[in-house]
Every structure is written in structure tokens, then in C-alpha cells.
Amino acid sequence: MKNFVIGIDLGGTKISTALSDLDGDVKSQITIPTDAHEGEIPVLNRIIETVEYVLKTGNLTTDDIRAIGIGSPGPLDAKKGIIITTPNLPFKNFNLVEPIREKFRLPVYLDNDANVAAIGEFMFGAAKGTENMVYFTVSTGVGGGAVLNGKVYRGNTSNALEIGHTTVVSEGPRCGCGNLGCLEAVASGTAIGKRGREAVESKVETSLKKYSTVTSAEVFKEAAAGDDVSKDIVNTALNYLGIGIANAISTFDPEVVIIGGGVSKAGQIVFDKVQEVVNKRCFKAMAEVCRIVPAGLGTDAGVIGAVALAIVESK
Template sequence: MKNYVIGIDLGGTKISCAISDLEGQVISQNTVPTNAHEGDVPVLNRIIGSVETVLRDGNISIDMVKAIGIGSPGPLDAKTGIIITTPNLPFKNFDIVKPLEEKFNVPVYLDNDANVAAIGEFMFGAAKGTENMVYFTVSTGVGGGAVVNGKVYRGNTSNALEIGHITVLPDGPRCGCGNLGCLEAVASGTAIGKRGKEAVESKVETTLKNYENVTSYEVFKEAAAGDAVSIEIIDSCLNYLGIGVANAIAIFDPEMIVIGGGVSKAGKVVFDKVQQVIDKRCFKTMAESCKVVPAGLGTDAGVIGAVALAILESK
């Protein structure tokens, strides 16, 4: 019986690999450094080695494995299994699926890390039991994923839910992508940190000036301590995040919105403000039927999401 799946979380600094049963219970897990500078084939071989390790540690034969799921930074093409390019991995137009399928003779599924996180939350995290959910990750950038009618939604070029690049302020600041006023340009951790730095460099009075380097972490911290400028920055940025979430509710009418990523760790201040914007901007029925909650999976979210991808896709 094929009662197990393997999940692989590909990251710029480490590769995590886990073997799990079909309920997401991890049997064995292995983490190795990526050593991206060594190039694509050595990294691929390290992935293969990691898979062999979890099989051996879990005392499970590959014949008992139903599927392998891989979460990777993008852009990538989930349909063809090709990693197009990523800033911190050595893969350029690299077919990661085929060599693993050939090696292990098991179906292999690839998806980007935001989708994988969404699937993880849907199957084993905060959104367990829902049919329609949207996942936001708010950290350096803003990304997302959606499960609609019980299935992950990828779109035509595997780029669906580039929710960080919807325009929420048409004449707002320039985003890294080139557009003006993207959600990511006004509501990411980077955006919060940037506005903190601008305050430090200006004449305004703010306790942010006590820091050598200002990131969103310091802005949240000083806002909590009562610094008026920090409070204003946080409130403004979270207002835009709330607009992004409210727009997702108007479009998806989901049962749940899950927010993960570094910024979400600030907790109550984030969720209170987002809820306030939703209550102001959304239709009442939709706002009331949609729960907005923090991500439920912890530090292993990446590898658990990859496990969930393997289970969902091989159903």
C-alpha cells in the first residue's frame, strides 16, 4: 500500500525533506544546507540524498510512497515542473521534476512556496476543513495562494494570486516590479521599514532615531511603545493590507483568509486593523462569513506544505 508521501522544501539556505503518512504525520525529517553556489546538479543530488535519508530513517521503502511534493521559490511552471529562475537557487529553466521521477519512479509535483503554504494551511493548518480560502504571506514582499472549490488555483501561467501586485493606490510608491502603488509597495515589511527610515532621515520627532537600522520590526516595536510616527506608519500600511484583504474577499467570497509571514507575527495590531478595514469596505454578508486568522503552521510550514501538495495532487 502506498500510504506515505514525501515533502521537499527548497530554500536558498537549506533543503528540508520529510516523509509523512496521508494525514500529515511526519515519520522522519531531514535538513541539509543548500550550498547553492555549487550549482544545479550538486544541489539536485543533495535533494536526492535527503529523500534517501528520510526513507532510511523512517524505515519506509520507496514502493510505499505515493507522491513527492516540492515547494520552491518562483517563478516556476507548476505544469511542466520547471523552475524558471530564483534569486537564491542555482536553477535556471531547470526541470526539477523529471530527474526525481526517473530516480524514484513516483509522481513528483512542484509548486511555488506561496501556493505550497496555502495548501499546507488548507490541509493541516488554520484553514483545515474549508473549501475556499485565500492565503496571504506578508514579509519582505506580499504573496498569496488560493484554494477554490477544494483545489489549489494556479491560473494559466502558474502565476495566480500575485496578490502583492494588485494596485491599491494608483499613484502610490514605485514597486520593485515597476508598477506604482502595488499592495507590496505599501504594505510589506519592506514598505514599513522604508517608511520608518524616511522618518529617521526627516525632521520629524520619533524614537526610531535610536536605532542604527530600521526595519518593520523596529517600527512595530516603537509603535507598541507609543511613538506617534511609528503608530501612523503601522496604521497606514496595515490600512492598505486591509484593502488588499477586503479586495480578496470581494473577489473570492472565501470562508477564510489566512495571513502568514513575518509581519503577521506582530499579531493583534495587524488582525484588528485588517478586520476594521474589512468591516468598513466589504459587503456585510461576505465580511461576516469570512474568518481572518493567522497562519496555523509554524517553522515547518514549508515542508508540511510540500507534504500537503503531494497528498492533494495525488488524490
């Protein structure tokens, strides 16, 4: 009986691989450095070694394994199993699925880390038991994933839920993607840090000026300590995040919206402000029943998500 799966969380600094049963109970796990600078084939071989390791330490063989799931930064082509390009990994238009499938003679599934996080939350986290959920990750950038009608939704070119690049301010600040007023340009951790540094360089009085380096962490800290400029920056960014989430609720009418990523760690202030905006902007019928909650999976979210990907795709 094939009652186990393997999940691989492929990141720029480390590879984390777990062997799990179909309830998400991890039997064996390993985390090693990616050593991305070594190039495509060495990193591929390191991934394969982690799979062999968890099989061995879990006292299982490939006969016990239903599938392997891999979460990776994108952009990637989930259908073809190709990593197109990504800043911190060596792979360029590299088919990561094929060599691993051939090596272990198992079904292998690849997806971007936002989708994998969404699937993980859907199966084992804060969206367990729902049919329709949207996942926002708010940190350096703003990304997303969704499970709709009980299935992960990827869209036509695997690029669905590029929710960080929806427009919330039509002539707003320039986003890294080139456009104006993207959600990411006004609500990401990067945007909050940038607004903080602009304040430091300006004539306004702000306690941010005591720091040599200002990121979103300092802005949240000084806002909590009562600095008006920091409070204003945080409030503005969270208002836009609220608009982005309100738009997602009006669009998807989900049971739950999950907020993960660094900015969500700033705590209750994030959820209070987002809820306030949603209550103001969404139809009552949807706003009242949709829960807006932090991610339920902790530091192992990536690898548990990859386990979940393997389970849902091999069903």
C-alpha cells in the same frame, strides 16, 4: 499500499525533507544546508540524498510512497516542473521534477512556496475543513495562494494570486516590480522599514532615530511603545493591507483568509486593523462569515505544505 508521501521544502539556505503519512504525521525528517553556491547538479543531488535519507530512517521503500511534493521559491512553471529563476537558488530554467521522478520512479509535483503554504493550511492548518480559502504571506514581499472549490488555483500561467502586485494606490509609491502603488509597495515589511528610514532622515521627531538600522521590526516596536510617527506608519501600511484583503474577500468570498509571513508575527494589531477595514469595505454577508486568522502551521509550514501538495496532487 502506498500510504505515505514525501515533502521537500527547498529554500535558499536549507532543504527540509519529510516522510509523512496521509494525515500529515511525519515519520522521518531531515534538514540540511542548501549550499546553493555549489550549483544546479550538486543541489539536485543533495535533494535526492534527503529523499533517500527519509526513506531509510523511516524504514520504507519507494513502493510505500505515493508521490513527492516540492515547494520552491518562484517564478516557476508548476505544470512543466521547471524552476524559471529565483534569487537564492542556482536553478535557471531547470526541470527539477524530471530527474527526481526518474530517480525514484514516483510522481513528483513542484509548486511555488505561497501555493504550497496555502495547500498546507488547507489540509492541516487554519483552513482545514474549508472549500474556499485565500492565503496571504506578508514579509519582505506580499504573496498569496488560494484553494477554490477544494482545489489549488494556479491560473493559466501558474502566476495566479500575485496579490502583492494588485494596485491599491493608483499613483502610489514605485514597487520593486516597476509599477506604482502595488500592495507590496505599501504594505510589506520592506515598505514599512522604508517608511521608517524616510522618517529618520526627515525632520520629524521619532524614537526611530535611536537605531542605526531601521527595519519593520523597529517600526512595529516603537509603534507599540507609543511613538506617533511609527504608529502612523504601521497604521497606514495595515490600512492598505486591509484594503488588499477586503478586495480578496469581495473577489473570492472565501471561508477564511490566512495571513502568514513576518509581518503577521507583529500580532493582534495586524488582525484588528485588517478586520476593521474589511468590516468597513466588504459586504456584510461576506465580512461577517469570513474568518481572518494567522497561519496555523509553525516553522515546519514549508515541509508540511510540500507533504500536502504531494497528497492533493496524487489523489
